[in-house]
Amino acid sequence: MLFSFARFALLAVATVRHVAAVASTDSYIDADVGQSSYLSNHNMDPSIVDSPLFGQLWKISFNANEQFYAKPLVYTPNGKNQLLFLASSQNWIRTLDAKTGAILNTRQVAPPFLQKDIPCTDIPNTIGIIGTPVIDPNTDTAYFYAKTYVNMDASQQGVINGRYMFFGVDVNTLQDKFPPIVVDGSPADNDPRKYFMGGAILQRPSLLQVGNVVYAGFGGHCDLYNYTGTILGIDVAKKAVVANWAVEAGPSSGFDLNYLNNQGGGGGGIWQSGLGLASDGNRLFFVTGNGQGHENTNVPATGQSGCRTLGEAVVNLQIGSDGKLAVADYFQPYDYINMDGGDQDFGSGGLTLLDPTVFNGKGVSRMALTSGKNGKIYVMNADNLGGFKQGAGGVDKVIQTIVTNHAVFGGSGSYPLEGGYFYSTPVGYPTYAYKLGFDGSGVPVFTQAGVSKEVSAGRVGIGVPTVTTFQGKSGTGILWLTDPDAGLRAWYAVPQNGILKPIKMPQVNGLNKFQRPVFGDTRLYVSDATGTVYCLGSPVNLPLNCTALDFGNVALGSASSSYVNCTALTAITSLNGMTVGDARFEVKNSTLLTGNIAAGRTFQ
Template sequence: MCLKLIVVVRSTSDYRMPGGANPALNAVYYLYAVYLDTLQDLYKFPLIIDDMPMDNDPRKMFIGGLLLQRPSLLLLGETLYAGFGGICDAFNYTGAVVAVNLGSRAIYRWATQAGNDSLYTDDWTKRHGGGAGGVWQAGMGLASDGKDVYFTIDNGGGVGVNSSVETIPVPGKTHLDILFDSVARVTLDDVEGGGKGVQLVDWFRPFDYQADKESRRQGMGSAGFAILDEAAFSTPQAKRIGVATSRNSKMYVQDLDNLGGYRQGRNGSDGVLQTIHLDGEVAGGIGSYPLEGGYIYVNPGNAPLAAYKFTPNTTTSSQLFTLAGKSSAGNSHAVGVGIPTVTSNQGKPGSGIVWVTEPEKGLLAFKAVPENGTLVELKLPKVEGAYKYGRPVFGDGRVYVVDGHGRLIALGAK
């Protein structure tokens, strides 16, 4: 299969109301794809994905001017997935996931807030008029196990939410039309000639999500969901493990096949494998290192970078990960720090490096395995700041990052 470059482009031309209509309402989204080897367009692309009703709630139209395509795109086989959240919670928007089959050009649109009990109004200027529930994850990409897709959903709600899911335990396999402050697992029914589209499979919501809503935090939606390498991170009780973070200063270790529902744990607690309390809020998610016993890394705001070692042989299943070390200095930003990214020299023990960005300090690197409880920082050439939530990329022995001035910086051995 030829390699493809795929982007989602937001246009602000007078699309719906020519002659000076408000740009927010006029903006639309196009899916644009080219072959990398020739830069030629894919057949019948670009493809507009606007002006169609959501598959699970025909009342709600996908209007690109009210949404931002926030998480990194996910290409799963021939199907592209894109997540959409609000423009800093402005306007009447509904969070959405759009799936496009690049071969058949079939488009599926799934709303996080659906059904008669979800909020709805025709007034596009009304804040949260569509129920909100954005998918943004501070830019972190949607996750997949090769078949299904996992992501987090921001604050939202509807008319019947408080009475139906306030304190009553609900299993995660129970279908919900309205999802907010949640981790979601969806699958795509994309049968040639027509299918049911994106379908909810499983979900999780923290037992104390109400406190997050009252404090006006952004809950689960600020950070993404990471799927760990099952060859390194697995237990007899949970063959496949994922990790969610959020701005409630907690990290949730979850069974991919049973995310946890609502209040499914002992005495109405969270039905997850482990809950880890962090030093600060998280936007963007975790990094992982499957070598040397296995580690995960989290970079909270206004706090040190922290490493947790995989300890599956502990006597209690509530301690799958234990704190192994922290950086000696914390970052100075509540939001904007980057997602940890981990590399190694062809898997050689002792070669692992954790990379993070910080808006003022730029690019930072640490040894992946802590020494005496400390993540040891490695010396790098000075990079003048970094973009908010930025992360480096790697290739051919070099690391590339965009600095705080918008310049692409490359570092590598001479």
């Protein structure tokens, strides 16, 4: 077959063997509780992923202008098939059969808030369910926040009428487990002057459930309006708000009753490019953005100093037995005031808690990572984050600062096997792998061990590096990354001679911003910027494996031709022809085989 481009479709009738599914595996939260982004339980075998057996199983689209900023969740109710739970910007929730994509249930929980009501286009058209929900496997309940209007009445528009509703729905039916909870108007526990106003605030980070309490972070819409970064906690047994913690509190924080005053509440949004809140069980970790209050100026302060203006900070909140939150520790970079002035948002990258059984060393039993717009990766002691100007000479007291001079959105991923690695993908740059090592006294030190040849999109939207292994085995690590231009990318997790070796992925459109692939059993799910949801996995039952073509540079007005070499992966009864999806290219089928083609036969 003489061909002029690599994008084509083969029409074949083949005899295919179906492989039985393995035991079910679920993703009922965004990655893992600590946001380490290492997942070992999804049967992602690199020998299958890096082969023609792995490909697109199905895809589905829904309403016009409907998008999925909340990541999908994968869950298996008792005695039922594994399902996919979707929540959209239009406040639609759906369940699909995770294997086939068949729609099981669908419901719009409330009219969505309209983007036209705010002069911020980060999320176009509608702003409904944006933060990733969480499913409680003990009760089959999915929890999430939906942005809507007062009384869920679409005619009551405008910022002042915006409301956030907290829902708990049965994943089997999508019906409410209890009446939706209005959280607007609840005062902050650490500054009662400040109360929650849903119209001026955005619920972006993935939700986290600790015991009976579901925690969520809130930030601003392009830093507009009078907002304060907030953590809300709702006790789902009591059906009530039990925690409302404000990032900026006290007399040094901003306070204004005029909701139109931009950052009048002090700012300090918690958004983390959608990355979830992290926890180790009794502590909550997150990173905040630009703030207006500056209690810390030139005087060094410990992380237990009681600072109440925690914009541009890594924060550790202690979770009380009643679900209440109190500051236990924090880290605020020595130059955070300059970061505020330059919009070097510290909170764009979220926080990663590393596996303490691997990532530890002298004086450090648990490590944490963060990075943001300011071009630095901070490696911290999670039990002593570093306070403010606690280092020698008034600089940062952290384990290590890696200066990259490149902005990061979405956070880091980690791999605790084969010596221990973490990964970072700055905007417009390659993906970097850093390996754990130790200095002469046993203190942990990371060094760059590898880099990808592929460069990420030169715009905001790169996802979170995420690593899977096949049943937790060394040597099977795969590093995954979503890209708003390139789609889905993957590499072998351990660099080879300083290079991350790529794994060819099935082509999907540019993926929606700040995503990560969500995994089921040998399958993964992603969504693109047009609202299409894809399922990739195996067995894909491809009848043929054909070589891709690279024509290199072809001058305008010139032509270039090449042959496609194909191998039959199974017995084919008839081959009807090959087509191209782009009118600028053509294919000639004059050498195409006709009739029966035996498995294993190669042809052009």
